[in-house]
Amino acid sequence: MSEGDSDLRIQPGRIRSTRTPRPKSFINQVLRAAKKAGHVGGGAPGASGRRGGAGTPGHSTFGRGRLGFSRSRLFSPGRRVVVAARIARHSGKAFRSAPLAAHLSYLKRDGVSREGDKGILFDAGSDRADDRAFAERCKDDRHHFRFIVSPEDAADLTDFKAFTRDLVRQMEADLGTRLDWVAVDHWNTDNPHVHLLVRGVDETGADLVISRDYISQGLRARAQELVEIELGPKPEHEVRHALEKEVAAERWTRLDAQIRIAADDTGHIDLRPETSGASDPEIRRLMIGRLQHLEKMGLAAPAGPGEWMVGLEAERALRDLG
Structure with missing residues (x-):
C-alpha cells in the first residue's frame, strides 16, 4: 500500500506468501x-x-x-499512511471457512498489543468493545468491510485509538451515515497498524456501499491529513x-x-x-x-x-x- 501509486485493490481470498525466492x-x-x-x-x-x-x-x-x-x-514531507481493504461477504465457501467470530478472535490473540499482551477491541464509545455482540449484529448482513490502516509514524501518535475514532468520524461525514464498527491496534510488526472492521449496513439498515475510489484513495488521504494535523510535515532527514x-x-x-x-x-x-x-x-x-x-x-x-x-x-x- 505511494503513496499515490499504491491504489488498493479489493481482492477476496487469502494472500499468497512470496517470501521464498522465485525459481x-x-x-x-x-x-x-x-x-x-x-x-x-x-x-x-x-x-x-x-x-x-x-x-x-x-x-x-x-x-x-x-x-x-x-x-x-x-x-515529499507528507505523512504516509498505507491502507489495505477487503470486502468479506457472508456467503460462500470462503466465509464459512473463516467466519467473522473466528477472525475477531484471531485479532485478539496474544502478543499483538503494545505491551505484548492480548489485543483488546475498541469502538466509538468504549476501549473494550464486545466482539461477540458485533459478530451477532453482523450475522444477517450481506457483507462487512475489513480495513488495515498503517501510518508510517504510528508510534509517534499520542493516542492510536483516538486517531482511529477521528478517522471513522471523518468516514461517516464522507459517507453520510453512522457506522457500526470495532477495531484493534497491533504492535507486533515493524509497522504498528489498526484493524478496522465496519458492518456492511448503513444507519437505515440498507446495504452499505463504499466506492472503490474512496477505498483506494479517499480513506488514505483522510488518514494522512489526520497524521499531519498532529505531527506536522515530515522533516527531510x-x-x-x-x-x-x-x-x-x-x-x-x-x-x-x-x-x-x-x-x-x-x-x-x-x-x-x-x-x-x-x-x-x-x-x-x-x-x-x-x-x-x-x-x-x-x-x-x-x-x-x-x-x-x-x-x-x-x-x-x-x-x-x-
Whole structure:
C-alpha cells in the first residue's frame, strides 16, 4: 500500500506468501524478455539491437518521455499512511471457512498489543468493545468491510485509538451515515497498524456501499491529513531515513513506484549515469540499492552494467508481502 501509486485493490481470498525466492526459471524468463526487446546484457554499446537513438524500438525511456526520477515525490514531507481493504461477504465457501467470530478472535490473540499482551477491541464509545455482540449484529448482513490502516509514524501518535475514532468520524461525514464498527491496534510488526472492521449496513439498515475510489484513495488521504494535523510535515532527514529503510523492505515502496514509472513496457530499466536521466546521485544510489535487493528476492535480474529487468509480477508480489 505511494503513496499515490499504491491504489488498493479489493481482492477476496487469502494472500499468497512470496517470501521464498522465485525459481531460476523466472530469471530466465526475464532475460528472454530482455533479449526479445533488444536489451542484451553484457554487450558493448552498439551491439546488435542494443543501442540506438531515443526513438530506437526497445530502448528504455523514462516515462516514455525521458523524464528523470521525481525528487519532489520521493522526498515529499507528507505523512504516509498505507491502507489495505477487503470486502468479506457472508456467503460462500470462503466465509464459512473463516467466519467473522473466528477472525475477531484471531485479532485478539496474544502478543499483538503494545505491551505484548492480548489485543483488546475498541469502538466509538468504549476501549473494550464486545466482539461477540458485533459478530451477532453482523450475522444477517450481506457483507462487512475489513480495513488495515498503517501510518508510517504510528508510534509517534499520542493516542492510536483516538486517531482511529477521528478517522471513522471523518468516514461517516464522507459517507453520510453512522457506522457500526470495532477495531484493534497491533504492535507486533515493524509497522504498528489498526484493524478496522465496519458492518456492511448503513444507519437505515440498507446495504452499505463504499466506492472503490474512496477505498483506494479517499480513506488514505483522510488518514494522512489526520497524521499531519498532529505531527506536522515530515522533516527531510526523516524522509531520507525512511527511504533508506525502503531499500531492503519486502513490500511495495515509493522506490518501487518510481522504478515502475522509469521502466519500459518490458520491465527494462537503465540506470547508467550517461543515459538514465537520474541526475541526482542520491536517488540513483537508492534505486540501484533497491534493484539489487529485488534481484536477491528473485524479482529482478541484471541486464547489463547499470541495467536491470524487473519482473512484471514484482508489484503484485511486493503488495502481497506488504
